Amino acid sequence: GAVVSQHPSWVICKSGTSVKIECRSLDFQATTMFWYRQFPKQSLMLMATSNEGSKATYEQGVEKDKFLINHASLTLSTLTVTSAHPEDSSFYICSAGRLAGGTEQYFGPGTRLTVT
Amino acid sequence: GESVGLHLPTLSVQEGDNSIINCAYSNSASDYFIWYKQESGKGPQFIIDIRSNMDKRQGQRVTVLLNKTVKHLSLQIAATQPGDSAVYFCAETPGNKLVFGAGTILRVKS
Numbered sequence: 001g002a003v004v005s006q007h008p009s010w011v012i013c014k015s016g017t018s019v020k021i022e023c024r025s026l027d028f029q030a031t032t033m034f035w036y037r038q039f040p041k042q043s044l045m046l047m048a049t050s051n052e053g054s055k056a057t058y059e060q061g062v063e064k065d066k067f068l069i070n071h072a073s074l075t076l077s078t079l080t081v082t083s084a085h086p087e088d089s090s091f092y093i094c095s096a097g098r099l100a101g102g103t104e105q106y107f108g109p110g111t112r113l114t115v116t
Numbered sequence: 117g118e119s120v121g122l123h124l125p126t127l128s129v130q131e132g133d134n135s136i137i138n139c140a141y142s143n144s145a146s147d148y149f150i151w152y153k154q155e156s157g158k159g160p161q162f163i164i165d166i167r168s169n170m171d172k173r174q175g176q177r178v179t180v181l182l183n184k185t186v187k188h189l190s191l192q193i194a195a196t197q198p199g200d201s202a203v204y205f206c207a208e209t210p211g212n213k214l215v216f217g218a219g220t221i222l223r224v225k226s
Contacts, residue, residue, distance in 0.1 A: 004159075034213065041124055043205060043216045044160065093159050095214075105214060107152075107159035 001027050004096050006108035013084055013115055020080045021111045023094030029074035030096035034105060035067075038091040050077050084115040124203060126221040135193040139206035139217045142187065146208035146215075151180055151191045154203045154219075163191070163204075198224045 003026040013019050023033055032051050036044040048064075050056040050071035058064045068080040077096075081088055091112055095105040129135045141149065147168040152160035166173045166180045166189075173180050179192040189206045201224045206217040 006159075032212075043219050046213055046215070049213060091157075095159075107161070110157070110159045112157070 002098065002104075002106040003027055004030075004094065004106045004108040006092075006094055006111050008111060009109065010112040011114070013113070015085055015115055016083055018080055018082045019084055019113060020078055021092055021094075021113075023077045023079070023096070023108050025075045025096040025098075025106070028096075028098050028106075030077075030098060031074065032097040033071055033077035034095045034097070035069060035077075035079050036093045036095070038093060038110075040091075044093060047079075081113065084113070086115045089113055089115045124219045124221050126223060128223045128225060129196050131196060131198060131224055131226050133196055135191075135196045135200070135222060137191045137193075137204050137220045137222065139189040139191075139220075140187060141189060141206065141208040141215075141217065143208055143210040143215070144184075144187065146210045148209040149180070149182060149189055150207045150209075150214070151178075151189075152205045152207060152216075153200075154205060156202075160205060193222075196222075196224050198226055200224055 005024045007022045035047045038044045046059050047062045048056045048058045050069045052071050052074050056069035071077040091110050093110040095107045097105050150165040151163040154160045164175045164178050164180050166182050171182050177194045181190045203219045205219045207214040
């Protein structure tokens with residue numbers, strides 16, 4: 001149990017376009033979902049925390065107007081990278097928390113975004 | 117987010133040997149710690165966790181040690197196998213979110 005999926009697994013887009021990444025908890029309801037970004041040979045950095053039905057909480061330095069997060073249901077959160085630029089190219093990973101407080105997090109397989 | 121390491125250290129071990137991967141954490145308020153394994157192009161995979169009221173926890177072939185005095189975690193892998201080759205991250209929980217450490221690349225030589 002506790003499977004998290006992401007779609008797409010990889011995407012290539014042109015500079016200036018927007019890209020949406022989906023994160024789904026397949027066999028449990030996720031009260032909280034987290035979005036991370038990982039550059040090559042680096043660690044995961046938390047971008048934002050989203051709770052179902054409320055606005056996401058962004059980490060310092062993450063532009064909320066550029067990285068739009070929607071958590072419309074207990075099984076789906078989306079991250080939209082707006083007006084993407086080459087420096088946004090990265091590995092985006094979501095996780096879902098089953099318990100309130102987010103201590104247990106189950107990670108998705110990640111989405112590789114390449115902006116040309 | 118918090119900034120962590122730019123270049124991952126590498127640990128090379130011979131197949132069958134034991135591996136010890138170390139991690140320093142930063143927040144004294146963290147009360148829960150997790151080790152993750154990440155293979156290339158994949159998301160992190162849970163290995164083992166430990167709460168701050170413990171100093172050692174064992175799983176199958178893995179042991180986590182916690183030293184709160186010096187804010188240090190270690191992951192011991194017994195009889196390391198080629199399939200253990202990956203990047204290993206520790207994570208701490210100051211509050212309700214995870215903060216990842218810099219990571220260590222484990223390479224297993226056959």
